[in-house]
Structures are given as C-alpha cells and as structure tokens.
Amino acid sequence: MKVGVLTVPFSGQSLEDTLSYLSSLGLTTVEIGTGGYPGNAHANPEVLLQDETAFQEFVDTFKRYNMTISALSCHGNPVHPNKEVADKDHKDFENTVLLAEKLGIDTIITFSGCPGGSKKDKTPNWAVSSWPNDFQEVLAYQWNKVLIPYWKKAAAFAKSHGVTKIALEMHPGFNVYNPETLLKLRKAVGDIIGANFDPSHLFWQGIDPVQAIKYMGDSIHHFHAKDTQMFSDNVLKNGVLDMKSYGNLSERSWVFRTVGYGHDTKVWKDMMTMLRIVGYDGAISIEHEDSLMSIKEGLEKAVTFLQSLVIEEQSGAAWWF
Secondary structure (H helix, E strand, O other): OOEEEEEEEHOOOOOHHHHHHHHHHHOOOEEOOOOOOOOOOOOOHHHHHHOOOHHHHHHHHHOOOOEEEEEEOOOOOOOOOOOOHHHHHHHHHHHHHHHHHHHOOEEEEEEEOOOOOHHHHHHHHOOOOOOHHHHHHHHHHHHHHHHHHHHOOOOOOOHHHOEEEEEEEEEOOOOOOOHHHHHHHHHHOOOOOOEEEEEHHHHOOOOOOOHHHHHHHEEEEEEOOOEEEHHHHHHHOOOOOOOOOOOOOOOOOOOEEOOOOOOOOOHHHHHHHHHHHHOOOOOEEOOOOOOOOOHHHHHHHHHHHHHOOOOOOOOOOOOOO
8 A cells, every 4th residue: 555645735736846745755656636526737638638748748747756646536427417517527537537548547536426316407416315205216216317327338438448447436415425325336337336435424424434444345446545523512413414614613513634633543543454454455545625734734744644554565474374
C-alpha cells in the first residue's frame, strides 16, 4: 500500500506546483480529477486526448517528480433524469476511460448515480425507506430500467478500452451507498464494478468499516482516506440524516475530518490490517474535506498519520512455522 492524495483541493495551482509540494511530503502517487464534481483542473481529457504536446508535458511532469497515478476520478451522475446533466457526466466518464487507456491506467472512480423515481421526474429521487410502497416501485424502476442497463453498457465500453476497475464511491444520495448496494450492482454487471472505499461515508451510517472491508473483499478497487467525527448530543436529538450545511459545525450530527480526528489510531490500524487480509495493496488516497483545518494542515497531518500505519511491504512466508 502507498499513501496518496486526491489533488482536487489544489485545483487553484498548477499540476507542477502540486506535484512538487506533494513530492516534498514523501508521496509518490496521486489521484487526479478528470471531470464531474472533482473538475478537471489538472487533467482535461478533451485537451489531453487531442493535443499530443500537452499530453507529453502532462506525462513528463509526473516523471519529474517520480509520481504515479492511482486512479482518474470523474464522480458524477450519468443517470440523472435531466438529460443535459446526464449527458455531460456520461461524456466525462467516457473521456476519462479514453484518457486512462492512453495513460495505461486501469482504475477510474465515479458514483453509481441516482435516477429520478420515474420517466417523468426531473430531479434525482434517493429512496431509502421501505414504506410507503411507492418507494419500492421507485427502486424497482431505478435499478431495473436505468441503473443496471446503464452500467452494463458503461462497463462494456470501459473493458473495450483497457479499464478493468470502475470504483464506485458508496455515497448517500446515490443508489450505491453501502456495501450491500455496491455488491448488488457488481453481481448484476460484473467484477469490473467495485468500490472506491471511503470509510467517512460509512461511519455516519453506523457501518463498521473494518467489517465492511472483510465483507467486500476483492470488490474493493480503490481507497479514500477520510474520517468522520460524530457529535453524539446532536445524533441523540436528530439522528444521522443531517441536511444542515457542512459549515454549521455546532448543530450537525457529524462532519468530515482529517484521518485520526474522528476515529483513533486503532480503528485506522484495523482498517489497514483488514485491507491487507483481503488482498488490497493499492493507494490509500487522502481526500481532504475537513472544514476545521486548512488544506495544508489537514493534508500534512493525514500524511504523517497514515505513513506510520500503512503496510507497505509484502510479509513473505511465515518463517516461524
């Protein structure tokens, strides 16, 4: 395993300056945004696929800093009921696949997306209650008529261009939001579908990430390092389905934190251990979204914290028996 970083928080500065800074922290791999919600400040596929000079400079920049790319990220909603939104996010997905092929990268990251509740809807409908029965009808439509057909076609396109891992981030608000829904889509579409495992989105749902890693096994394609701090007084009053602004820290039930500031070292050590047990040996990619820390402070604390925890070398044979 290697500690890495999603570079999106550094979108305001050049790729050169970003890699120079991250290299100075001892990092050797990064995750790059190529569209959708992450944007494409450091890698615009439409440019890099057409302009060979720009593409070569992009590649050379990574070589100068001895950096690799763990994945390309284009988190979006390609099944959005608004066709304009869906088409844009689908185009970002396909361009990301084509750029991954050109770079020799096998992993891209996105969301499953969330359709409307029917063909007539104009906005996504995230149904998470089993009653009233309308929600069951919504789910049946979304999964059988939209989600599974879309991802079967998208997976075939990705495979034809050398991408073998579509890592879906399990994020509330989308149809794939927990291990069960991820594995449901994987069963319907194939092993190319897997998880971008981000424990921060599981903590606040009441899911134990260590148990989830064990349960999901080799369906984990990539890993985001981000923590969540729970505020028990607000949870006890209002539960965890919190729609208040992320800036409203004193009243929220939970907030995203730098690793180690939501859960202690033991929890993160156990996650690293279980990742090794299930065979994951990829990037531990830091995603900074801590509203209590600057990007620099939050990232540097996360790097220091994780570098002491990740298991970098293979264990080899058990020499003692």
